[in-house]
Amino acid sequence: MSIFGLFRKQQSAPMARERLQVLLAHERASASTDLVAVLREEILAVIARHVEIDSDKVHIKIDRDENVSILEIDVEIPLAATAQAA
Amino acid sequence: MGKVIVVTSGKGGVGKTTSTAALGAALAQRNERVVVVDFDVGLRNLDLVMGAERRVVYDLINVIQGEAKLSQALIRDKRLETLFLLPASQTRDKNNLTAEGVERVITELKRVFDWVICDSPAGIESGATHAMRHADVAVVVTNPEVSSVRDSDRIIGLLDAKTVKAERGERMEKHLLLTRYDASRAERGDMLKVDDVLEILSIPLLGIIPESMDVLRASNLGSPVTLADARSAPAMAYFDAARRLAGEALPITIPGEKRGIFDKIFGRKAA
Ligand SMILES: Nc1ncnc2c1ncn2[C@@H]1O[C@H](COP(=O)(O)OP(=O)(O)O)[C@@H](O)[C@H]1O
Numbered sequence: 160m161s162i163f164g165l166f167r168k169q170q171s172a173p174m175a176r177e178r179l180q181v182l183l184a185h186e187r188a189s190a191s192t193d194l195v196a197v198l199r200e201e202i203l204a205v206i207a208r209h210v211e212i213d214s215d216k217v218h219i220k221i222d223r224d225e226n227v228s229i230l231e232i233d234v235e236i237p238l239a240a241t242a243q244a245a
Numbered sequence: 246m247g248k249v250i251v252v253t254s255g256k257g258g259v260g261k262t263t264s265t266a267a268l269g270a271a272l273a274q275r276n277e278r279v280v281v282v283d284f285d286v287g288l289r290n291l292d293l294v295m296g297a298e299r300r301v302v303y304d305l306i307n308v309i310q311g312e313a314k315l316s317q318a319l320i321r322d323k324r325l326e327t328l329f330l331l332p333a334s335q336t337r338d339k340n341n342l343t344a345e346g347v348e349r350v351i352t353e354l355k356r357v358f359d360w361v362i363c364d365s366p367a368g369i370e371s372g373a374t375h376a377m378r379h380a381d382v383a384v385v386v387t388n389p390e391v392s393s394v395r396d397s398d399r400i401i402g403l404l405d406a407k408t409v410k411a412e413r414g415e416r417m418e419k420h421l422l423l424t425r426y427d428a429s430r431a432e433r434g435d436m437l438k439v440d441d442v443l444e445i446l447s448i449p450l451l452g453i454i455p456e457s458m459d460v461l462r463a464s465n466l467g468s469p470v471t472l473a474d475a476r477s478a479p480a481m482a483y484f485d486a487a488r489r490l491a492g493e494a495l496p497i498t499i500p501g502e503k504r505g506i507f508d509k510i511f512g513r514k515a516a
């Protein structure tokens with residue numbers, strides 16, 4: 160930083176960037192909740208036709224990237240149910 | 246079949262109308278047939294920026310309501326043969342925009358024009374969703390400033406959910422047009438950097454338009470900046486953006502990045 164920099168106020172852009180990143184991560188998560196809720200119900204129904212699962216053991220998440228959104232589905236199936244299905 | 250572009254942003258006053266007119270005129274100067282469509286019903290402005298405000302007889306609502314034919318509502322630009330304007334209504338309510346009506350008009354326009362450029366109103370309500378509904382490509386106009394970036398993020402979410410393309414499960418093509426970029430503020434570190442905005446919104450960059458008096462001068466004259474002063478910095482940035490829209494791969498230049506001789510002598514560094 161030059162000597163003139165000492166008299167300057169601190170740059171504000173880095174702060175803007177950080178606040179936006181935190182805020183948008185939060186807003187994106189809540190904006191896609193509708194879709195997540197619908198998918199969750201329907202996926203649960205499909206799986207439940209074949210194996211018995213606990214509805215709390217189904218986790219769904221959507222992440223947005225440049226070219227694609229990634230839908231993460233995480234379903235925990237009890238051992239007993241897998242044996243029964245096999 | 247022509248390509249449908251929506252120029253959108255969420256936030257008002259970021260440069261959608263300016264960009265619609267500038268990109269439309271830039272494409273028409275390549276001898277392509279272009280229509281710019283004003284979706285800002287009740288607050289039309291594209292007619293003014295295009296300098297056609299005294300020639301409006303019929304508008305988009307008249308066509309949708311069956312009170313006029315599309316050919317009667319289209320206004321041909323006085324300077325460019327292949328550039329047309331479909332104005333919005335100033336007096337009617339935006340509830341007169343119906344989904345079927347909009348679809349019919351866009352389908353007809355696509356048959357006649359190479360480019361159908363839709364100038365979206367601000368907000369995320371029906372006006373904005375009608376404007377984006379049939380788009381093949383979205384130009385997301387954003388200023389390097391927190392509230393504009395946030396609203397653009399919201400609009401990107403809508404583009405991925407509420408367009409015909411998205412509903413068909415196809416990928417909606419989206420491009421970032423960073424406007425009102427002020428090189429000196431960026432240098433001081435008091436404006437979000439191009440890379441910051443790109444990283445946050447994660448859509449590809451179509452161009453960077455500098456903040457410039459030339460834009461105001463052009464709108465005072467009633468002429469798209471790419472017609473009023475083709476050699477000005479914002480016009481050249483819009484010409485490049487138009488070429489990228491048409492599929493050319495051009496390197497992006499950040500306005501003001503070329504160091505002047507003064508900066509070289511004193512070795513000033515960008516922050
Ligand atoms: N690059 C620019 N430099 C200077 N002023 C600009 C620039 N782009 C837009 N403006 C001005 O900002 C105001 C809002 O622009 P406008 O295109 O009407 O925005 P929107 O359609 O998004 O509401 C207008 O006064 C316009 O002249």
Ligand SMILES: [Mg+2]
Binds near residue numbers: 261263285364365366
């Ligand atoms: Mg506008």
